[in-house]
Amino acid sequence: MTSRQISKKQEVRPRGPTSGQPPPPRLPLTAWAVLGLLSFRGERTGYELKKWADSSLRFFYWSPAISQIYAELRRLEELGLASSRRSGPEEPRATRRYTITDEGRAALAAWADGTDDPGTPVLKHPLVLRLWLGHLAAPGTLRGLVERHIERTRAELAAVREAQQRAGQVAEWEFPQVALGWSERHQQAELELAEAVLADLDRLAAERRQRGEESPTHG
Secondary structure, eight states: OOEESSOTTOEEOOOOOTTOOOOOOOEEHHHHHHHHHHTSSSOBOHHHHHHHHHHTGGGTSOOOOHHHHHHHHHHHHHTTSEEEEEOOTTSSSOOEEEEEOHHHHHHHHHHHTOOSOOOOOEEOOHHHHHHHTGGGSOTTHHHHHHHHHHHHHHHHHHHHHHHHHHHTTOGGGHHHHHHHHHHHHHHHHHHHHHHHHHHHHHHHHHHHHHHTOOOOOOO
């Protein structure tokens, strides 16, 4: 992805909803994301939560590492916002399955219904940083990087559309569909921006040739 929402380390304490309920506890945004995954029906293992994050959250937020998911699950359990149970002897491998508690659902609802500003998205675009230093790049390097980025973005766009199709088959995922719709438009815009960058690079190369200047080389 080309952007990230709020920094992974940032913690937020939003105001409670207008219903007058107490404000939610102070948690990192990733903890709210993990608790949000648990808010849909069914018990899930940490591995299943990771797979779901990879096929949903990563398109508009980020996909935490499996170790961080388990760390957040432990935190949520300690706070009474989630609970877990060990699998029975009928399963080939012992696993722990997690569910949201009533307290967790109330806290998550208070957070989701809060009226505080969710914050400004943080853009960290490694390719654009390389473009910024293009005067130090070898000829053709930047164009090759942008072309690979376009291929990767097209693959991400196809993945988002596949996730949208899956979400459309589940009635309770109507709001995740809205988030994935944003992701589709975001990837489409990223594709258009990258194609415009190729045109900019071509224009710069033509201008340099007209001026009789050499292409940038390593310093």
